[in-house]
Amino acid sequence: MAPKRTDTDMTKGSPMSIIFKFTMTLLLGNVAQQLYNIVDTVIVGRFVDPLALAAVGSTGTIMFLMFGTSNGMVSGFSIVTSQKYGAGDSKGVKASVTNGLYLSLIIAALITVTGLVFMRPLLRLMNTPDDIFEYAYTYISTICSGIVCVIMYNYCASLMRAVGNSKMPLIFLLCSAATNIGLDLLFIIKFNMGTFGAAFATVIAQGLAVIPCIIYIYTKMPVLRPSKEDWKINPAIIRHQLRLGIPMAIQYGITASGTVIMQSAFNYFDSVAVTAITAASKFQGIITMGMFSVGQTMAAYAGQNYGARNMKRIRDGVKAALKLYVVYSVLAAVVAILAVPHILWVFFDTEVDVSIYIPWAMPYIIECAVCYFFLAMIFIYRHTIQSVGFASIAMILGFVELGARMITSFYSISVHNYYIAVASDPLAWMAAGIAGMVIAKFIFKKIERKWAASGQPELN
Numbered sequence: 001m002a003p004k005r006t007d008t009d010m011t012k013g014s015p016m017s018i019i020f021k022f023t024m025t026l027l028l029g030n031v032a033q034q035l036y037n038i039v040d041t042v043i044v045g046r047f048v049d050p051l052a053l054a055a056v057g058s059t060g061t062i063m064f065l066m067f068g069t070s071n072g073m074v075s076g077f078s079i080v081t082s083q084k085y086g087a088g089d090s091k092g093v094k095a096s097v098t099n100g101l102y103l104s105l106i107i108a109a110l111i112t113v114t115g116l117v118f119m120r121p122l123l124r125l126m127n128t129p130d131d132i133f134e135y136a137y138t139y140i141s142t143i144c145s146g147i148v149c150v151i152m153y154n155y156c157a158s159l160m161r162a163v164g165n166s167k168m169p170l171i172f173l174l175c176s177a178a179t180n181i182g183l184d185l186l187f188i189i190k191f192n193m194g195t196f197g198a199a200f201a202t203v204i205a206q207g208l209a210v211i212p213c214i215i216y217i218y219t220k221m222p223v224l225r226p227s228k229e230d231w232k233i234n235p236a237i238i239r240h241q242l243r244l245g246i247p248m249a250i251q252y253g254i255t256a257s258g259t260v261i262m263q264s265a266f267n268y269f270d271s272v273a274v275t276a277i278t279a280a281s282k283f284q285g286i287i288t289m290g291m292f293s294v295g296q297t298m299a300a301y302a303g304q305n306y307g308a309r310n311m312k313r314i315r316d317g318v319k320a321a322l323k324l325y326v327v328y329s330v331l332a333a334v335v336a337i338l339a340v341p342h343i344l345w346v347f348f349d350t351e352v353d354v355s356i357y358i359p360w361a362m363p364y365i366i367e368c369a370v371c372y373f374f375l376a377m378i379f380i381y382r383h384t385i386q387s388v389g390f391a392s393i394a395m396i397l398g399f400v401e402l403g404a405r406m407i408t409s410f411y412s413i414s415v416h417n418y419y420i421a422v423a424s425d426p427l428a429w430m431a432a433g434i435a436g437m438v439i440a441k442f443i444f445k446k447i448e449r450k451w452a453a454s455g456q457p458e459l460n
Helices: 015-047 050-058 060-086 090-125 130-145 147-162 167-190 194-220 235-267 271-287 289-307 311-347 358-369 372-387 391-415 424-453
Strands: none
Touching: 015 050, 015 167, 015 194, 015 271, 015 289, 015 311, 050 060, 050 130, 050 194, 050 271, 060 090, 060 130, 060 147, 060 235, 060 289, 060 372, 090 130, 090 147, 090 235, 130 147, 130 194, 130 271, 147 167, 147 194, 147 289, 167 194, 235 271, 235 372, 235 391, 235 424, 271 289, 271 311, 271 358, 289 311, 289 372, 311 358, 311 372, 311 424, 358 424, 372 391, 372 424, 391 424
């Protein structure tokens, strides 16, 4: 029995219109989620001290490693849901929901234990300056302890997006972001809890976002609501989810490893440079959320259309996304370059001389901004490749990014050149974006040949 379509059926209608509307809704939600760390950064910088700000920023790559790896896993699990939904397999959808939940809880436990055991050695390995070390450790170890809240929200949200519902995760996340701000102010300003308070507020707020997600799925989304028999362990579904989830997690881990190496290169400069990059990167993180959002859109779009066996529509969707992001990337670059000198003050107390940070922040932003479109290409091609069943091949993009960052970062350390260090990201984006385009073309042709040879050609 085909599932009742209560949300967006991405197998019909204008690809451009569907991708634009879905991405814009996701963008609002992702910006709200980005505000979790932004608010921590701003309040810590203003009400603790600049060293605490640098500490929070220095852990950003570790957070990306934890969040990216776990999010890659749960996104892989939900791709199975979108494929089953596109194919009209109601039982398969519900089996993917329950078995994905089991796997998500296991992932949360593994990341928590591993993170807490190895956090101090990792911070030392990253050359974290001594004057910010304890601030950094307190913040990131608290986040690690509550990673289950982050994973469960991301899993619930990815399930809703898999069947075309991007609005409700946005609403729940906006409420959670408001809670996070209130708790930040309470814990840091009222109770003087420092970086621990900032991290604790983030964990609580993210955990509170999970509750309405679960209630909504059970009351309003019968296609995702499992019955008693759906809670059985399904080895076939688990294998399928792991085939997609593990490569995606590894890919995020590879990319995050590259950013850890890059952060190590930044840490070779003084705390002023680390603080400047921290503030500038938080602002840039909001702007580039559009790239991450279109990747999430393409995961759902390509997954549904792959389940419906419509490769032409997948190709049309990729072209539409690329056209949209030529415009978005140019606008984002202009905004980033013009705004950064005027936005840094937000992260500091009024008594801090912000002008000392601008010479460090501007080269970073300018070098990154001119390559924003390549970052968009990575997300568009990566998530599309993953959603048509080639998650292991998509890992190549992660290795390309890692290689580019390693070469640039190690070279910058050897010559102690800041401008080369901040080129690590844009060069990695450029290399991986082009690689994604080449790989996607090869895979699309392979799928078309496979479907034609099976005697069940794709639908048009």
